[in-house]
Structure formats: structure tokens, C-alpha cells
Amino acid sequence: MRKKALIFTAVFGIIFLAVLLFSASIFKSAMAQKEEGHETAAAAAKEKTNLTDAEKVETFVGKQKYYVVSGTDKQGKDMYVWVPADKKAKILSKKASDGISSGKAAKIVQDAGLVSKLNDVHLARENDVLLWEVTYINKNGQYSFSYVDFTSGKILKNITP
Structure with a gap:
């Protein structure tokens, strides 16, 4: 009886380890895809704009795919650069002071009475x-x-999928 229990435990342990390793591999692959293009976007942002230090890159996928690069310019001022995945579209950049903050955008939506629980706020772009x-x-x-419009703070669209 003990021998059967030992064999069962060993087989179960091997299967569990195999599933764990397979899951880790899938997770690593998914995370690599998420960050794919970030280094290229940061380099393009530095080359085409006044950005000198790229601190963070996020991917936004709406009608088109964009990389949003956050960093600073030569004077140390915060700025954002929207780099399209489509090389034919133009790169846009703004100083952070030219628009509203993420906190202000969240407050605008909350003040409109739409929010029960706030999840996140990210930069985005449509055309x-x-x-x-x-x-x-x-x-x-x-x-x-x-x-929410980056410059004016006006809510442009509400979506509930």
C-alpha cells in the first residue's frame, strides 16, 4: 500500500512540475510580446523629438497601436511621446504641462458620476x-x-463593452 502511495505521489509531483514549467513558459512568452517594440519606440522618440531620457514605455491598442513614451527633455521637463507602430503615421509629443494630469483625468470621470471603482489611467491616442x-x-x-482629451480635459467617449 505504501509503495502505491509513493508511486502516485511521485507521478503527481512530476505532472505538477511539468504543468508549472509549461505555465511559466507561456507567461514569459506573453510578457515578451507585451514589451515587444518598446526599445524601438523609445529610440524613435529620442531621435524625432526633444526627449532625452525615456523612463517608461506603455503600449496602447485602440483603432491603431501606439507606444507611449514618458520621460524628460533637455531641461528636465516631463514630456510624453506617442509613437505609432505604423511607421507611416506621425510621432506626436507634448510636454506634460501642456495637458491635464492622470489624476485630473480620473477626477473628471469620477465627477461625472460614472465611477464606482477606479482601475487605472493611461495615456492613449486616436488618430x-x-x-x-x-x-x-x-x-x-x-x-x-x-x-478624456489630454489638452482640454473634456470627456470625449464612454465605452462599456
Whole structure:
């Protein structure tokens, strides 16, 4: 009886280890895809704009795919650069002081009475319109998005998929 239990435990342990390693491999592959293009986007942002130090790169996928590079210029001022994945589209950049902050964008959406629980705020872009994408759980418990104009602070679109 003990021999059967030992064999069962060994087989179960091997299967568990194999599943764990396979899952780790899938996770690593998924994370590599998420960050794919970030180094190229940061280099393009430095080359085509006044950005000198790229501190963070995020991917935004809307109608088109963009990389949003956050960093500083030569004077140490915070700035953002929207780099399109499509090399034919133009790169846009703004000083952080030219628009509203992420906190202000979140407050605008909250003040509109849409938010039950705030999730996150990221920079976004649709064509040449620079945005803050505010994600949240709405009053009905649904995952929702609001797009707030980066410059004016006006809510341009609310989406509940």
C-alpha cells in the first residue's frame, strides 16, 4: 500500500512540475510580446523629438497601436511621446504641462458620476487626438472606459463593452 502511495505521489509531483514549467513558459512568452517594440519606440522618440531620457514605455491598442513614451527633455521637463507602430503615421509629443494630469483625468470621470471603482489611467491616442484612457467599474458593476482629451480635459467617449 505504501509503495502505491509513493508511486502516485511521485507521478503527481512530476505532472505538477511539468504543468508549472509549461505555465511559466507561456507567461514569459506573453510578457515578451507585451514589451515587444518598446526599445524601438523609445529610440524613435529620442531621435524625432526633444526627449532625452525615456523612463517608461506603455503600449496602447485602440483603432491603431501606439507606444507611449514618458520621460524628460533637455531641461528636465516631463514630456510624453506617442509613437505609432505604423511607421507611416506621425510621432506626436507634448510636454506634460501642456495637458491635464492622470489624476485630473480620473477626477473628471469620477465627477461625472460614472465611477464606482477606479482601475487605472493611461495615456492613449486616436488618430491625432491625444487622450487619457480611464478604466473603471461603473455604477452597474460593468468594466468601462472613458476617454478624456489630454489638452482640454473634456470627456470625449464612454465605452462599456
